[in-house]
Amino acid sequence: MVDTTKPEIVQLLRRINEGATNSQTPLGEVLRLCLRLGRLLNNKELSDWAKAEAGGYESANSLPDYRISGTEVRGTFLGPFGSSLSNVSIPQAVVEEDHRETLFTVYMTQPVGELEQLVGSSEGTNSLSVPWSGNTILYYQHKELIEGLGLNAAWKVLTTATIAGVLEVIRARVLEFVLVIEKELGIDMMNYYDSKTSLETPTQEKINQIFNTTIHGGTNIALGNPGTTNQHATHVQPGDLQGLKEKLAQLGVTEELLNDLDTALDEDADSQEQPGPHVKGWIGRMMIKAGQGTLQLVSATATTAVMAEVRRFLGLPPA
Structure with a gap:
């Protein structure tokens, strides 16, 4: 020095x-x-x-983990003879599993000044709407999410308290x-x-x-070249199994579940679809355990982070 x-x-x-x-x-x-x-x-x-x-x-x-948040989704449905449902909650279970992370998560990439403006200009309301894309709406119009009704609009509900x-x-x-x-x-x-x-x-x-x-609670974030890696990298690199296990352990995933994931990855090694069926099953079991409280993850949105890191390990985008 x-x-x-x-x-x-x-x-x-x-x-x-x-x-x-x-x-x-x-x-x-x-x-x-x-x-x-x-x-x-x-x-x-x-x-x-x-x-x-x-x-x-x-x-x-x-994005660092604190800028990623799981959200509620609400929508408007139209039916025959002028029937409709407005501002109704859409459960994750009716959405295809591969779409859930994207459609029920908000990624806040905005500058802090813009986030402050969103909070400051939200008088009279405690939430903001982040609409699903037109292509997503069109896709789910062909799926009967609610019997007898078709999806007309859907949006993620981002509370101003979350932004604050x-x-x-x-x-x-x-x-x-x-x-x-x-x-x-x-x-x-x-x-x-x-x-x-x-x-x-x-x-x-x-x-x-x-x-x-x-700043990052014991981890580092890769803000520059996405190909750069180091021992503190926040996000798991494709194929780095040890890095995946260490990251998931930081998020609160137990050793037993990590061993189960190792087995699932081996079983899906030749799968044409990734994540494969065994890894999808592992994610489902992990989410159930977290929902039941038998798995204590580090935060309420950590299940989203776990799924994102598994996808990164597989060489897929997080959402």
């Missing part, structure tokens, strides 16, 4: 700390400061993350990162400018460790 005085870093840490703890400070402003801090610390991971949060993510594949929760997660993780960096640097914010304390800049390995622990 190099012994040096970094007054700009100290000033940035103080401003980020104040912005993250003040809900009136736009998150975009806080993240721009984080981007600057990443440049000063010469830490690309922090800079890339702050840039993605402030400017939006390029695809659902690069995402924003609070970002604030909390930024604050935690700053506090740990301050401690690592040995900064006393109250007395730093009086003492003119020299700072020992942490190594990149240490900064990365702090970033991975505080």
